[in-house]
Amino acid sequence: xxxxxxxxxxxxxxxxxxxxxxxEKKNKIKAFLLVAPLLLFLIITYVFPIGEMFSRSxxxxxxxxxxxKTFKEMEKWDGQELPPEEVFTAFYYDFKVLVEKQExxxxxxxxxxxxxxxxxxxxKLFRQVKRKKxxxxxxIKEQIMKVHKRWRTxxxxxxxxRTAPPxxxxxxxxxxxxxxxxxxxxxxxxxxxxxxxxxxLRTLEIAFFVTLFCFLMGYPIAHLLATLPMKYSNLLxxxxxxxxxxxxxxxxxxxxxxxQQQGVVNDFFVMIGLVADDNRPEMMYNxxxxxxxxxxxxxxxxxxxLYSVMKTISPSxxxxxxxxxxxxxxAFWKVYFPLTIPGIGAGCLLVFxxxxxxxxxxxxxxGASGTLISNQIAFHMKQTLDWSFASxxxxxxxxxxxxxxxxxxxxxxxxxxxxx
Amino acid sequence: xxxxSYTETRYRIWHYIYITICTFVFFFLIAPLFVIFPLSFxxxxxxxxxxxxxxxxxDAFSLRWYKDMIYGTKNPWxxxxxxSFIIAIFATIGSIILGTLAALGLSSRHMPYKGIIMATLIxxxxxxxxxxxxxxxxxxxxxxxxxxHAGIVLAHIILGTPFVVITVTATLSGFDxxxxxxxxxxxxxxxxxxxxxxxxxxxxGVISGGLFAFxxxxxxxxxxxxxAGLENTTIPIQMWTGLREQLSPTILAVAxxxxxxxxxxxxxxxxxxxxxxxxxxxxx
Numbered sequence: 001x002x003x004x005x006x007x008x009x010x011x012x013x014x015x016x017x018x019x020x021x022x023x024e025k026k027n028k029i030k031a032f033l034l035v036a037p038l039l040l041f042l043i044i045t046y047v048f049p050i051g052e053m054f055s056r057s058x059x060x061x062x063x064x065x066x067x068x069k070t071f072k073e074m075e076k077w078d079g080q081e082l083p084p085e086e087v088f089t090a091f092y093y094d095f096k097v098l099v100e101k102q103e104x105x106x107x108x109x110x111x112x113x114x115x116x117x118x119x120x121x122x123x124k125l126f127r128q129v130k131r132k133k134x135x136x137x138x139x140i141k142e143q144i145m146k147v148h149k150r151w152r153t154x155x156x157x158x159x160x161x162r163t164a165p166p167x168x169x170x171x172x173x174x175x176x177x178x179x180x181x182x183x184x185x186x187x188x189x190x191x192x193x194x195x196x197x198x199x200x201l202r203t204l205e206i207a208f209f210v211t212l213f214c215f216l217m218g219y220p221i222a223h224l225l226a227t228l229p230m231k232y233s234n235l236l237x238x239x240x241x242x243x244x245x246x247x248x249x250x251x252x253x254x255x256x257x258x259x260q261q262q263g264v265v266n267d268f269f270v271m272i273g274l275v276a277d278d279n280r281p282e283m284m285y286n287x288x289x290x291x292x293x294x295x296x297x298x299x300x301x302x303x304x305x306l307y308s309v310m311k312t313i314s315p316s317x318x319x320x321x322x323x324x325x326x327x328x329x330x331a332f333w334k335v336y337f338p339l340t341i342p343g344i345g346a347g348c349l350l351v352f353x354x355x356x357x358x359x360x361x362x363x364x365x366x367g368a369s370g371t372l373i374s375n376q377i378a379f380h381m382k383q384t385l386d387w388s389f390a391s392x393x394x395x396x397x398x399x400x401x402x403x404x405x406x407x408x409x410x411x412x413x414x415x416x417x418x419x420x
Numbered sequence: 421x422x423x424x425s426y427t428e429t430r431y432r433i434w435h436y437i438y439i440t441i442c443t444f445v446f447f448f449l450i451a452p453l454f455v456i457f458p459l460s461f462x463x464x465x466x467x468x469x470x471x472x473x474x475x476x477x478x479d480a481f482s483l484r485w486y487k488d489m490i491y492g493t494k495n496p497w498x499x500x501x502x503x504s505f506i507i508a509i510f511a512t513i514g515s516i517i518l519g520t521l522a523a524l525g526l527s528s529r530h531m532p533y534k535g536i537i538m539a540t541l542i543x544x545x546x547x548x549x550x551x552x553x554x555x556x557x558x559x560x561x562x563x564x565x566x567x568x569h570a571g572i573v574l575a576h577i578i579l580g581t582p583f584v585v586i587t588v589t590a591t592l593s594g595f596d597x598x599x600x601x602x603x604x605x606x607x608x609x610x611x612x613x614x615x616x617x618x619x620x621x622x623x624x625g626v627i628s629g630g631l632f633a634f635x636x637x638x639x640x641x642x643x644x645x646x647x648a649g650l651e652n653t654t655i656p657i658q659m660w661t662g663l664r665e666q667l668s669p670t671i672l673a674v675a676x677x678x679x680x681x682x683x684x685x686x687x688x689x690x691x692x693x694x695x696x697x698x699x700x701x702x703x704x
Binding site: 024027028030031032033034035036037038039041042043044045046047048049050052053056217218220221224236238239240241242243245246247248249250251252253254255256257258260262263264267296299300328353356357358359360363364374377378381387390391394395397398401405409 | 453466518531548578
């Protein structure tokens with residue numbers, strides 16, 4: 001009797017539990033197969049390449065592959081005094097191979113980055129090797145040391161030894177204005193050359209203030225839009241949505257026209273007598289331009305999440321607060337404002353994430369004092385071609401953004417992002 | 421918003437301050453777009469309002485820059501517009517197909533690891549464009565698609581799909597799944613059910629996601645700057661070079677056209693949103 005109640009069978013005679021599980025599994029696979037094309041596409045074209053940026057940013061294999069014998073011999077060397085004969089011999093044979101492949105120049109450049117002065121002494125050594133001046137039957141150490149006095153200096157051999165590992169964190173240190181000193185410890189660059197730290201701080205500062213300005217301007221109008229009757233608010237909503245749909249470059253262009261020295265804003269200032277006609281302030285190509293343009297461009301991203309939260313707050317709550325004796329201010333502060341905090345969080349995080357990675361607008365209206373970390377990444381990608389450094393900086397920025405994204409996901413949930 | 425007659429004076433003042441602030445912010449949002457219209461009809465070569473324009477002298481206005489945009493010698497706008505439209509259309513189609521399929525899967529309550537997969541699919545929207553640009557450039561260079569239309573289309577599919585996923589998932593959240601079961605019980609196969617039942621119901625969401633994908637592709641400049649060769653120039657690239665180098669009023673003529681285009685897109689997006697809300701039974 002008891003076994004009969006436990007086992008409910010389907011018409012095919014399979015226990016219901018098993019059959020349900022099977023159906024469930026089938027549904028799971030079906031759902032997953034629908035997502036699979038996009039997921040696979042993104043993993044191949046997007047997630048993997050970002051991972052590749054990481055391996056590129058720490059990659060230092062070039063030199064490891066150039067001097068295989070030398071580094072093998074160097075393992076036995078303690079690095080205190082000049083290396084023994086075997087290291088010199090191994091280095092000579094490695095170098096000879098490079099000369100045959102005409103890659104000695106690359107070696108010189110790479111070593112020069114590690115320690116200044118390598119470029120010239122590798123060239124000197126190259127000439128000796130090319131003319132077959134080095135006699136392989138006698139001590140190679142003595143002959144190399146004669147080529148230039150730097151080959152007799154232990155610091156230069158220590159520098160070579162430091163390049164042995166196939167991976168390096170030096171690009172990340174460079175991004176924070178630090179470097180590996182001669183003894184392998186981490187040192188700070190001179191105070192007047194710390195350009196990257198200034199850029200990081202400026203990026204954070206601009207992102208923070210743009211978020212603040214967007215909040216201060218977005219909150220009142222989101223409130224107005226949410227409380228006005230539909231027929232008015234729909235019309236005003238266009239003021240928010242039209243900039244949202246308009247090309248970023250068009251909006252940046254309009255700010256360039258407005259803010260230039262002979263532009264409309266300056267004309268207006270002169271007209272109301274705020275500034276003299278011959279003393280028009282520079283409002284573009286500096287931080288002011290970046291702040292103004294970025295605030296206007298990112299404002300819709302603040303207003304839309306705030307609006308969607310405020311729309312759900314019943315107006316009777318405020319009325320109840322007032323009827324219980326609160327002044328309008330108290331009612332607003334104690335009742336309305338706390339209810340809008342989810343919207344504030346969503347809007348601020350979204351604007352901050354977008355602002356921290358901004359590129360186009362700062363590049364056009366920012367000038368030198370308004371550029372951000374993104375501009376530096378683009379500069380290294382396009383001008384200096386130091387792709388591993390650009391990758392390192394990009395990943396440092398990305399890790400910051402991902403932390404904020406994670407918080408956003410916890411607080412708001414990515415599936416709650418609303419568009420328009 | 422009329423105030424009740426019993427409002428105290430100080431709250432009355434506060435109310436007017438509030439209205440003033442809001443007016444100012446709305447002005448700040450919308451006014452910059454309107455400075456472009458009159459200047460694009462400027463008869464002169466400078467990007468400032470001439471004396472003639474301030475006095476509304478008809479001679480100060482002309483269609484010179486629009487003519488230059490269309491007929492100008494060795495001007496790049498024709499090629500750029502052609503490329504932009506081709507790339508945006510293909511990127512939109514790709515985004516719609518991949519994004520809608522993924523959204524259908526994600527809306528199923530049987531979907532495993534929903535959170536992490538959703539976060540991955542949305543990530544191209546969140547990751548700073550410059551990083552996406554670098555990563556996509558590395559990939560396209562490796563597979564030999566850099567400086568090709570196909571490479572740019574693929575890149576824009578990556579950037580466009582999050583919008584389709586979000587809008588279609590939102591549409592599906594109010595979707596009554598019993599209608600697909602009803603179709604199945606009446607003997608329809610899944611493909612037929614999708615085409616005849618599901619798709620017509622979620623179509624507003626699909627189209628509005630597609631509009632987002634189209635605009636994203638049409639307006640995208642950072643990734644294209646890495647990927648495009650001379651042959652693949654697009655409108656945003658031309659605007660970017662123009663704004664950096666020779667700031668000619670032709671750009672404003674192009675910008676005016678773009679604003680008209682975005683107004684059209686805004687209107688269609690709004691109509692779609694209302695239709696979709698009506699279909700989902702949300703009354704506001």
